Amino acid sequence: MRRSRRALPVLLSVTLGAALAACGGGSGADGNALTVYGAPHGELLSAMADGFTQQTGIKVNVRPGADAELANQIVQEGKASPADVIMTENSPAMGLADSRGLLARVDTATVAQVPSKFVPSSHNWVGFAARSTVLVYNTKALAPGQLPVSIMDLAQPQWRGRVGIAPSGADFQAIVSAVLALRGETATRQWLDGLKANAKAYSNNIAILKAVNSGEVAAGVSYHYYWYKDRAAGGVSSGNAELRFFGNQDPGAFLSTSGAGVLASSKKQPQAQQFLAYLTSEAGQKVLAASKAMEYPLLPSVTNSVLRPISVLDPPEVDPAKLNGPEVVTLMQKAGLL
């Protein structure tokens, strides 16, 4: 009993000290910092944010999350949103935020920097990176002749149990939104039903790459850069895997745009616009190309020579502003994939 009486004050002071330390370390309450709701991978986001801070001295505070989560979050938060900038990996989420009137018009000079197919007609957000849909396949399980011609073929019975997808991820949902925009609702519904029967669900594209590489599934729907990143790091999880680019303007050749927008409610409009200008500037795009992210820079003057050139991908024409995220989620819920 006596020991405990002495122990309590010690315990209390240790606890309080730790609590104070945490408040100092965690919250990062810098009044000038930009708050970015950012879905892109940490390595890409932090490389570009660091570059921006170096150039401008403005700090960037990132709240990570998934595309649709962050877009719906700013919809819910409305005018009170703490965010200044939203960055998503795919454009459906940007479209959602834009359709609710939450985004400010992007500076004309910034819009002018970016090729027009990566900017929506509203000019309320801009693309800053692109990623290509691919089929990653195990070279021991599938010969080149056995590969599907179109991504739509994966709904056919011969693929039962042999294909991996990540249905809860924004990447796959963006691919579905492209299928919906290109082939219409009925075809999309049938395709999703086929995938519900055929596909093994993984939590993300990295898990798909590993499963394909180990032969757990023969093939998987993914974006190009997971494979390139792993090959660049020694190929531990991609040695047995190759990429099939569908081309031919197939929905499976969909080129997805990562976008950024300034919130209309932000009280730091000039700094936030400056951030977008940096993301799409030659300096920002070079940081992207030189990072380990392996995503496509959008400026024709900046290229990553490791990647299959963006000019030969032959993607389908999809207006990034027309991709419908909520509709896709509803269709996937009906198919039982979500």
Place this chain on the structure above:
Amino acid sequence: MPVLGVLVALLVLLPLGFVASYVATSSWAEIRQLVLRPRTAELLWNTSRLIAGCVLACAVLGTATAWLVERTTVPWRGLWRVLLVAPLAIPAFVNSYGWVSLLPGASGYGGALLIVTLSYFPLVYLPVGAALRGLDPALEESAFTLGRGPLRVFWGVVLPQLRPALAGGCLLVGLHLLAEFGALQMLRFPTFTVAIYEQYQSSFNGPAANMLSAVLLAYCLLLLLAELRLRRRARYARVGSGAARPAPRVRLGALTLPAVAGLALLAALSLGVPLGSLVYWLAKGTTSHVAFGPLGVAAATSLGLGATAALVTVALALPVAWLDVRRPGRLATLIERSTYFGNALPGIVVALALVTISIRVVPALYQTVPLLTAAYAILFLPRAVVGVRAALAQAPPVLDDVARSLGLSAMAGLRRVTIPLTAPGLGVGAALVFIAVVTELTATLLLAPTGTQTLATRFWASSDGLAYGEAAPYAAVMVLLSTPATYLLTRDMRRASSG
């Protein structure tokens, strides 16, 4: 005190009220569209078969190991007592990380059943072991003299007396499973909690996530009711004078070797695999680099949040426990029961409710440490109440009266007499809350202020990206932080049974 108690109860009931009113204000068509669909059936089936399998496995493993250690001549009992509780210091999502990173095929129902059982069987072992030690052997001896064999005595006399402990342990396992997210997501076995998080990622606090939340909550309440029924009202204490002797131990003889081998195998699977895997990834990870900066910040954040939440939660538990012990009555019971609901609330349900409530009603609290702390308090209040109530019950109330009669005010009496007397109990309650907060994942992911990263969220971000080496240091620190608190919890038990 009663006012404080009522306020605490209201705080705990907030998420429950939110979900109920959400369902009540939804149209029937919407409910039908979101709830009555094949995916819900699939989740219900997955969740139910996991609970059934895991609860059964934990009941068998927990009871068998407790019986071996407490009632037989199996050697090295002190060692087994530690090893059988130690898995509690390894969060389930670290355990499944340990398995999956070594055996990527350990997924689906089989993998999930094996791994969560290894994580949760101590929840049955602990109460059953304690109950076995407290049993009066006289009853069993009477049964023997009436001609019953050892098996029939165990089945007919011992087991019924273990029922409250067994039911309580099984309920805890079930509730932990319903709330488990990290481990099951990693094992690719979707249950309700996993699906709610996926809905959250696709639609933030959209209707589908809230509707699934309501179904999950109903499931939790059902489990709570089932346990209450199972326990029934019966007398388990000795009637009349005299005290129970320690029971004689069963001689294992030739069965000693298989018994030791079984216990060793269990320890190897539940501790050896996750810890071995951690060491493997730590060693492998250091060949690249360990980012000590972020690790230090995350550790300080977890420590700070854990300590704050422990303080706040114990403070909230005080009026609840004090009323229950010192002013028993209908109101006190009602308040105590309401806080008990925290046990049945998965982190994801509480977090979703608080996100919506704070955005709509108190935007000043949105994405702040106070709101996150409130979530922790709601989730872990029952753990604090248990410790505080036990301590208060042992502190003689007459001392409070003496303090008052010597001229201390009620508050001063509380500060100078009651709290020092109950310090050990408060400490245990705080330790329980602390462990839970350090390893909490879902509420932290949804509610933490922008830029705040804890050990658990850092670990999750890395392991979700299958960067196992990067995740290892965070897991190791979580295990290190949980160990002293786990030790503290079991210390009294081990001291009581050192004979």
